[in-house]
Amino acid sequence: MNQEKNYRMTHQREMILEVVQKNHSHLTADEIYDRVRKKLPRISMGTVYRNLDILASCGFIKKLQPGYAQMRFDGNTRDHYHVVCMRCGKIGDAQIEPLDNTLENLENALGNLTSYGIFGHNLEFVGLCPNCMELEKDLPDDQQTNQLMMEVTEDGSQRKPN
Amino acid sequence: MNQEKNYRMTHQREMILEVVQKNHSHLTADEIYDRVRKKLPRISMGTVYRNLDILASCGFIKKLQPGYAQMRFDGNTRDHYHVVCMRCGKIGDAQIEPLDNTLENLENALGNLTSYGIFGHNLEFVGLCPNCMELEKDLPDDQQTNQLMMEVTEDGSQRKPN
DNA sequence: TAGGTTATTAGGAATGATTACTATTATAAA
DNA sequence: TTTATAATAGTAATCATTCCTAATAACCTA
Structure with missing residues (x-):
């Protein structure tokens, strides 16, 4: 599926890609998990996350992640x-x-x-x-x-x- | 310290405010915790978070938090x-x-x-x-x-x- | 088409930031 | 002071995400 790395196209990966592409609602990982599980009931959450990462790195989907992981605090309350x-x-x-x-x-x-x-x-x-x-x-x-x-x-x- | 709610000014709250205001580097909660602990070694993390929230709600400091908590995934890879x-x-x-x-x-x-x-x-x-x-x-x-x-x-x- | 290499998986455990809980303590108003 | 109650320390719980590992499945090559 990709030229650079030796990625393989598995059923799990295929289903995850399909779910993300067919939904226009910016699903979370657990929403994707729930949907894919209807077809592949034994899939695990780790598989979902790993494949979402890989699919995003290949450019098939896009990962929307917060700009920063932790809260931070600013003593400067002016708009900037x-x-x-x-x-x-x-x-x-x-x-x-x-x-x-x-x-x-x-x-x-x-x-x-x-x-x-x-x-x-x-x-x-x-x-x-x-x-x-x-x-x-x-x-x-x-x-x-x-x-x-x-x-x-x-x-x-x-x-x-x- | 505030007109609306009956907030009290405690040593802990005072120190936390001071640390955030004296630092221009957008500290995380645990960085604030570390700094405050040098003066108040028994302070707990919960106290730090609670006070940061209160200080922010009073407008003394500003909380920088990611726009959304969870990652989301988009099948639409066009810029938007x-x-x-x-x-x-x-x-x-x-x-x-x-x-x-x-x-x-x-x-x-x-x-x-x-x-x-x-x-x-x-x-x-x-x-x-x-x-x-x-x-x-x-x-x-x-x-x-x-x-x-x-x-x-x-x-x-x-x-x-x- | 079979066999071998190795990417991938399921399942579960670990992580790490944040929040919730609770008995005890400290603040501020009367 | 006394008193009401806001706030605290300490700890447990949460929850999204990542990590780990033995077993499995894709795909290349003969």
Whole structure:
């Protein structure tokens, strides 16, 4: 199924892919598990997670994961955006003014298109902190950050670092 | 310390607030725990979490939490933004074109201001799904969503729903 | 088509952040 | 002070996700 790695197409993997592709509702892993289990009752949760990872790394599906795993706390209560390190999760301040006008217009436009009630937005920038940029230099090519981008940015936007 | 609720100012709460305010590095709960423990060695993790919540709800600090708790998976691999329900976590598609030009310029600008290497961005809209909007009507005023906004949007942007 | 290599699986245990519970203690108002 | 009750320490529980391992199944090659 993939050129680079010797992946094999198993029934489990096939079913998981089918479930994700046929659903437009951004299922969680356990929702996928429940659905696949109707066809393959003995499948395990570990199999579901492993295959979702593999399918995402092959570009067949997309993993939506929170920008950071742990809560963090900020003594600065003024409105400001953040930069999140995609390797270590460290958060820095983005010295950029909030895009209130641009995004409020966008929120209004979106409000007319969706059945959701729109209250606000989250914008964060994704990158590498100085420390992780250093470490990166010692890694083999296939572990370099640009290889990992697809899994990290929510919207798949991807470009060379500044 | 607060007008609405009968909060009391304890040594623990005071120390936690001080640690968060004196650090500009967006500490995690366990980093705060470690630092506070140097002054109050018997403090417990539960106390740290509870106080961080209370301090955030009073507006003294800001809680940075991921937009959604669980990973989700999308069969649609085209670039697109999402709307996240702030009550149930359900994710919908935002029928809005990616802001590639606007935000790429912003990423470039930011790249010159920060020590991070910038690779991309995440933008998500926050709101209420149709189902939760219905449920909302039955809630007492102090549990209505607009009361909860400060805790939800990353940058604190806040407005009436569309 | 069979056999062998090894990727993949099921099942269960482990992890790690966060929340919940409870008897005891400390705060602040009268 | 006294008193009501908010807050605490310590511990147990939760829950999504990852890790581990012996057994199984895909797929390449003869």
